[in-house]
Amino acid sequence: MSDPHLPSDTEILFSRILHAPRELVWEAWTNPVHVAQWWGPRGFTTTTKRHEFRVGGYWEHTMQGPDGTNYPNKSKFLEIVPQERITYLLGGGSDLEGDERRGTTFRATWTFEAVASDRTRLTGRMVFPSKEARDRVVRDFGAVEGGKQTLERAAEYTAGLQTKPFVISREFAAPRDLVWRVWTEPEHFSQWFGPKGFKIKLARFDLQPGGMTHYSMVMPEGKVLWGRAVYREIAAPAKLVWLNSFSDEAGGIAPHPLTKDPWPLQMLTTIVFTEQAGKTTVTIHWVPFDSTAAERATFEAGRGSMAMGWTGTLDQLTAYLSLNP
Structure with missing residues (x-):
């Protein structure tokens, strides 16, 4: 039996304990005003075009890299359990399910676990249609390091939300x-x-x-x-x-x-x-x-x-x- 806490060969998993209460981490993730301040690897900016935070709703945003390259993203929310879990399907085109069959997108599940009154384990799990699709994203886009840096930025941003700098x-x-x-x-x-x-x-x-x-x-x-x-x-x-x-x-x-x-x-x-x-x-x-x-x-x-x-x-x-x- 596989360990659910370890990624399979079609998954990328990253997790970090943030020194912030779960309701604050949830707000930082679900409010696009906050998300723009920490989403993505270091040096990236995020601009949201559409944010419909409901099951069946869409999140369209563009990530711009340090070199000026734009990376359009379109996600469809599949599951939302307040302060516990968010699942969405992400792809670059309008037909997300079609993108998934071609291996150009993934399903992501984010979980918010309160490990103490002021500590939250934030975990992202990306599931790809195949090992090859997962490996391509790791190789071409540095997804593992990018996920690590994203959670570092989330930790830094939520620190600033709790104390006036x-x-x-x-x-x-x-x-x-x-x-x-x-x-x-x-x-x-x-x-x-x-x-x-x-x-x-x-x-x-x-x-x-x-x-x-x-x-x-x-x-x-x-x-x-x-x-x-x-x-x-x-x-x-x-x-x-x-x-x-x-x-x-x-x-x-x-x-x-x-x-x-x-x-x-x-x-x-x-x-x-x-x-x-x-x-x-x-x-x-x-x-x-x-x-x-x-x-x-x-x-x-x-x-x-x-x-x-x-x-x-x-x-x-x-x-x-x-x-x-």
């Missing part, structure tokens, strides 16, 4: 390419990053998706702290996304070393770079990731200290850029 911006009298370089080249990054007065030493700098920057921070009084950034998205020269944490010397995640309050173990950090008239605005979004209610409360109470820390960091960046025209 901390946002800070600064305009720099420097072109975007230069500002991007000082964020992404280790010889520059170590000279200015971190709170004012801290000295940064890089133990590792691996600028690629999944790569990690690991660094020590020496406080003015000599105490040594460790931090790390694990990169999620790198879109030169416009956007950086990483998960920021306090760390130990070995590179593991560690709790905040300067407080007993439950500070979030991971912070989703998004840095956006925009340029106008030769000047660059850097906007930083910070939000707790995979957090508990207590961690989010500590985050909310700490906005003043966050503003102070990031202001000092950006002051140091301003001074550094003035020396590197």
Whole structure:
């Protein structure tokens, strides 16, 4: 007997526990306004043309890849069990059943399992007409990695729905390419990053998706702290996304070393770079990731200290850029 939790040779299965209640995950999946913010692999955008969320209704949307290629999708909802399950048939043409017989589409079932009051296992299972059809989608469209990235983006988006992000911006009298370089080249990054007065030493700098920057921070009084950034998205020269944490010397995640309050173990950090008239605005979004209610409360109470820390960091960046025209 086959294991229902493992995919067969005609299926693709991906699953992730989101640190969000089931009703919130359901809303993020079923509301096209929310879906547009996280659906698809990193770098993709989604535009919905029609969304009839009922059995027999259609969802038409276009996914655009980072290279500008458009991927039209048309789905027919076959089953909807509120907050539990959604099944649809997806294809590129108007005759979905005909597409399925030709092996150019699949049936997808998404399940929403509450594993705790604030944890939801979101699972997507795509069933193809044949192993060959499944293999073609994996080979030609990177469906396995795409599904993984989609669920990562869902986790990031639902984190932002539960906590108002901390946002800070600064305009720099420097072109975007230069500002991007000082964020992404280790010889520059170590000279200015971190709170004012801290000295940064890089133990590792691996600028690629999944790569990690690991660094020590020496406080003015000599105490040594460790931090790390694990990169999620790198879109030169416009956007950086990483998960920021306090760390130990070995590179593991560690709790905040300067407080007993439950500070979030991971912070989703998004840095956006925009340029106008030769000047660059850097906007930083910070939000707790995979957090508990207590961690989010500590985050909310700490906005003043966050503003102070990031202001000092950006002051140091301003001074550094003035020396590197």
